[in-house]
Amino acid sequence: MRSYRRFSSGILKEFFCVEFYMFFDRKAGVLLHIASLPSEYGIGDLGYSAFRFIDFLSEAGISLWQVLPIGPTSPAFYNSPYHSLSLFAGNYIFISPEKLFEKGYIKDRSELSHQIGSDKIDYDFVYRYKRYLLMKAYEESHRRVKSSGRFDFFCERNSFWLEDYALLQAIRTEGGREWHQCDEDIKLRKNIRNLKDSMREQIEFFKFEQFIFFEQWDELRKYAKSKGVLIIGDVPIYPSYDSCDVWCNPEIFKLDINLVPKYVAGVPPDFFSETGQLWGNPLYDWEKLESTNFEFWARRLEFYSSIYDIIRLDHFRGFIAFWEVPFGEKTAVNGRWCKVPSEKFFKRVLGIISRERIIVEDLGFITEDVKYIRDKFGFAGMKVLEFAFYDKNSEYLPHNYSANSACYIGTHDNPPAIAWFRSLDDRTKNNFFSYIGRKIDESQVSWEMIRLAFSSVSKFAIIQMQDFIGSDARMNTPGTKEGNWLWKIPYNFEYGDLAQKIRSLCQTYGRL
Template sequence: MRTGGILMHITSLPSPYGVGTMGESARHFVDFLQAAGQSLWQILPICPTSYGDSPYQSFSTFAGNPYLIDLDDLTADGLLDRADYAGLDWGGDPLMVDYGKLYQNRYPVLRKACRALLAAPTADYRSFCEKNAFWLEDYALFMAMKEANGGEPWTDWEQAIQNREVVALNRVRRALEGDIAFWRSVQYLFFRQWNALKDYANEHDVRIIGDLPIYVSADSVDVWAHPEQFQLDEHRRPTEVAGCPPDGFSADGQLWGNPLFNWEAMERDGFAWWVRRIAYQFEIYDVLRIDHFRGFDAYYAIPYGETTAQNGRWRQGPGMKLFRAVEASLGKKEIIAEDLGFLTPSVHRLREETGFPGMKVLEFAFDRRDGGGPAYLPHNYPTNCVVYVGTHDNETAVGWLETAHPEDVAHAREYLRLDPREGEHWGMMRAVWASVGRCAVVQMQDVLGLGREGRMNIPSTLGGKNWTWRAPAGFDSPELAARLRRQMALYGRLPEQE
């Protein structure tokens, strides 16, 4: 079964209110995907973003991002009036998310919608709260506490709250009852819209690939509520943190700063935290991409307090023990292993033993900075893989052609027989579509032929334009859908050819 898909995060969709949402523009994009012969829509994590606005650094691995809630759909539900939000300042550039404006203006509007909801809570709302209580209650309390503490990380809160002492928690639950109810109800609104969007996609023969970061943020409810699952000292501070060693792209490596898992403790309870986490993801998505798969074989540990990743060391991960526990509990699931970066024979063996498809990035085949080499050339691809021109962490195809070493670009042009008359980015996409890889996914920015201005993220950098790219209105035109559909037909990736 050969399939094609598009990588585009929800925030990148056009809308009048500062950020892409799960409303009409998302449903229109699903229509476009179906018309274009695409079977898959790959998105980035949909959890709430924290400082830096990265979807890979969240306050919760279970919660949904309130920014993605569509305000017009709330109006259609009778929870808002358009006058509540239509005249607000959502930013001056419709092609870029202004997260500062979102933070300032979105939450007062959502609070009004939640007040209307809580004035007459439905049976569906109560059912949602009961079903999700295992994460929702801690999350709502965490966010209310964070707000009450001026946004400070939980490690700076009152000591009794840091330690989750029962008397102290009951005290703040009473004091912050209204705020806790808001954070609980906004999650209901999020998942009501998410479930409707996913149902719409599935009804139109489009399946959603979700993205699961391997690590969670230090300033998250996950670490605060479950400190025993992480490598923390007696003061609940990390002993070592996550990152990547130096490579061709970064002489200092990547210092992510996430706390590392206490794999020995996790193994003792049958990896229950991970089993529940992955089970929950498959309630949300059809297919799951697990980020930084190599960290399950061996992970890079950097002493807490370091300013770069240069002084880290490799430590042994859980390997197949974790994935056997997941399969024993959940059965076979469709998982994509993000197996990029520095790979050892043991990482390859682990991925092969799981049976998960790995990832092949075409740009890596030619770029001397990455050292990907021959394994990323299309003639060497295995069938069981997901093929990309580039991911959200890479240059767009046009951007890569403009910025890579001239000899590398010349090699790519010769190997791929790129033709400026059709657009060299189309030649790069055709290479992944024509490959034997069972699944081929391209960024929407590449379909649109965007250069560096369309790049979604530059790893190891904060601020700037990371995570802000948005598509212009009308980007998903019938003409573009027809051109994509023709390529899917040529290379046997139409759903009806399966």
Template sequence: MVKLTRPKTKQKVKNMLKKRGAGVLLHISSMPSPYGVGVLDENTKHFIDRIADMGFTYWQVLPFNPTDSANSPYCSPSAFAGNYIYINPQGLKDMGLISDEEVSKNIYDGTPYTASYEYALEKRLATLKKAFLNVGEELAADIKQFEIDNPWLTDYAVFMAVKEQENFKPWWEWSSEHAHYFECIKKIYDYEESAAFWKFVQYIFYKQWAEIKKYANKKGVAVIGDMPIYVAMDSVDVWSNLPMFLIDEKTLKAEKVAGVPPDYFSEDGQLWGNPLYDWEAMKKDNYSWWVKRMKKSAELYDMLRIDHFRAFDTYWAIPFGHPTAEFGKWEQGPGMDLFNVIKS
């Protein structure tokens, strides 16, 4: 577990992290909600009230990243972006961006005891597009400042805008002018209008989450985040940082992919398929991508769990194209060198 508290964090939270305590793991999607899945609303605050009353001092969430078609945050288009499915429609109405009628279009009429991700994704996206049409000058200025404060946002917004234009194909199947980041980014103004929508979405997500986290901290509850160690091949992280991954820059195919070796649970091992980091290239760059990622996590959470943490020591590398993970081998990760840089 990595402590992420900054010097400016309130003393109350700093003191909590020094004490032994108990907590609850419950993701946003599992909160009670009329919207198909849980959102960042009063139900989430009620949950915080309840666990605080019971004496719990920690709340652990699962990854906030946008999900893939299988609703997995471990295969996300961005390691930095938040999932718009958790945006509270009522919060958009309170900002004067949508009407009561638009809020009601998000209400799910199925059973309240299960989640409907497909429904929630469809309705939330449509609602956000309606809300975006009502952005005024003051809000636009706030979004611009948010982009300045979060440099990752520009590439993410362009990536999503181009992905829409390319019929949501993976980036390596895009036209040559789009598939190569440095060629695509030269024409950034061609995507300005559609990219602006994705910047708006991230502003709203981070605004709503900041309010929830502030509420939790005031109640004496620290938030434990969850970070997937690897990123998806079809992500802005890979597309815009190709030299930092073990990927052939000519063929745009991964050289090696992630997984774990055979064990008592699986005779073939697990073939995850995520591209692997080029740790030598990252070291030469002073691990800047990881430093930025950890810095953003320090804003989102009070503590952080990194999934598959052991791969910072040694990791299982599987040559691309092999059908199972048994063909891989152990390779050396960055070890403490990475964490010494992050700490500094």
């Protein structure tokens, strides 16, 4: 594996010198996927609505914006951002058509097809339209961009992942198959140089696509920084089996001699599911990772440090012990726990990124060893209010929090507050009413929960955008495939006096 420390060292130096103090203050945040921004192009993107959203956050006193993973998705995995085709690449469907025109990559404004009126994402339209638009931009602008030197600089700076990703995308597009469905030469990466030579133009297009994505991403992040808004990036623990990461690094995953997974990821049965959750991702060979001093993860974290201000490590439990299910099982029932060299791993992590820039998703089946590692390394854990009122002694009740935590009403895997309230039985509703000291109706639930989060001792209070605007639309229901990742803010949504209402709460509870 090639090292790439040179890639981000300058960025990190500037970041720590200027902004390190910002991680110690009480802050308010919002959880909103890029895809869920209002847009007239079928899906939220990195264009003007994202900049307007940052203006809204700044006006509201919100200084954290948590996004879901931004990597390329696939209809084969129901467009889930947690089944990405690359752990490093950006999702081309988030590229802004308006910005393409503004920067001169597209010359004819009539190419910007509008799709106004839906509060759900039309992935079929978006995949086709954005790819068409980017091919048009490539035809019209690639030579000009390349001659400027910026494109070559980007490619050199990202060479540790970009060339192989672009090659695999070219293979997918031309053959319509995933790498593990291809012939042996491709599957085992034989004669790669000849393959690259024969697909040079296609590879160049996919590199151009990534150049555009990160140009727009960097512009958005710089604007957020200028407005005092830090971006929290979500870091999935596992890549998809179809991903470039598994294709290029099969030795660090539990694969057989034919590169088929021996075991796959999931979580065991629990209160929410009698059969557990079978995710299907290939599992790491942690002995192999340890023998390389966790170089693969070092690469990832260095990269994320350069594109996010704070990271959220998904499925923290899996960094201490993971649930291993034999490949081919239909459910996650028949699995076993396997230990991870977690102390060695997190010592390596803290040599790359400071603990103040890490939130860990310590939810689900959490044992004492998980809590021990979290507390030993000083990571901020997560507290979810929607888990609190089933038990009067729950650790998720606000009076049980520690300051080094992030409080959520719910995550992307939970319903917004209104939908949650509707699902409660009478006993749990009464527990909730008893805790807040009064009975309220459904229309008041979202803001009562926001107040609980903001008033908590947690240093971060992060609220789904649905709760701020009173929506009951759920982003994802774990254990299901259809109907997820579809919600977006309606195109004609008016923020109105919402910013001032939020800012008042931030001021009251010391989060400005």
